[in-house]
Amino acid sequence: MPYKILFTDIDGTLLDKNRDVSALTISEIQRIKDYVPIVLVSARMPKQMHHIQDKLGVTNQPLICYNGALVIANNKILHNLEIPGNLLERIISYNEQISAEKFHLSLFNNDEWYVEQYDYWAKREENNTRVTPEIKSNIETLEDWKNKNKGAHKITCMGEAHLIEEAFQYFTKEFGNDLHLYRSKDTYIEIAPKQVSKLTGIQKLLDLHFKLSIDDAIAFGDNYNDTEMINAVGHGVAVANARDEVKAVADAITLHHKEDGVAKHIAKLFKD
Structure with missing residues (x-):
């Protein structure tokens, strides 16, 4: 095997046009998973990734969640970075008092996901990730997390x-x-601790769990938040639908995510 570990983004990279893993993707990953650990790396929360792990047969592998803010291996937290309560309070205050009109806020910590209303945006995210949020006011969530010394x-x-x-x-x-403020589209802002990146999450996992070098890794991605990891690993692969910035640093470009680009590159790279 040319590489010892494989990391892949989920949305826009691994999933097909139905936002699911295709039969070919399942087959190719199951073919190599006993020799090459398969680690999902995503902005998603852990339980939004579990059903994908289950279909791929890699539920025993670690997860890099929230773009690297939370790294979990063997059901233990290896790495944890949270937005502190004082900054969370100011963001909530802006939405409550300063903004001309309130917008939707989703607040995440580990497997907790809170929204104020089960609105259009909550339903859309639920449809995309197959996880249902809990309904609680932002103020209540803030107070609860403060009492537990937790952030987002x-x-x-x-x-x-x-x-x-x-x-x-x-x-x-x-x-x-x-x-770190990231806009994947004009109706979204994802907010994370400044130090967070998928690459830092990968490096923590390689150092603390696998004891492997970054040169031993292959990674797949499509969006701005994948650029660092694609550039740093031994073999970085951009799907055809990737941002130009990702393609510019990639070692290879595979097919579109709707054309099983990850699976077909695995088939080419990891031959029996």
Whole structure:
């Protein structure tokens, strides 16, 4: 086998047009999984990844969640970075008092996902990830987490484009030095601790769990938040639908995620 471990992004990379893993993807991963650990790396929470692990037959493998803010192996937390309560409070305050109109906030910690209302945005995320959020006010969630000395692994802001643009400008000015603000589309902002990246999550897992070098790894990705890991691993692969920035640092470009690009590159690279 040319590489000793495989990391892959999920949405826009591993999943097919039905937002599921195809029969070919399952077959190719199951063919190599006993020799090459398969680790999912995503902005998702852990339980939004479990059903994918189950289909691939890799439920025994670690997970890199929230773009690297939470790394789990053998049901234990290896690495943990949270948005502290004081910053979370200011973000909630902006939405409650400063913004012209409230937008949707999803608050995440490990396998907890809280929303204020089961609205259009919550339903959309539920449809995409197959996990249902719990309903609780942002203020209640904040107070509960403060009492437990917990922060947020991720905050997602969703709403009309003009509200999200205003929030993004405000958050960039107020929190740009402390938080990582990422926009995958004009109606979304994903907020994470500043130090978080998929690459840092991979490096922690390689150092603390697998005892492998980054050069031993292959990784697949498509979006801006995959750029660092694609650039750093021994063999970085961009799917055909990837951002130009990802393709620019990739060692190879495979087919579109809707054309089983990951599975077909595995078939080419890991021959029996």
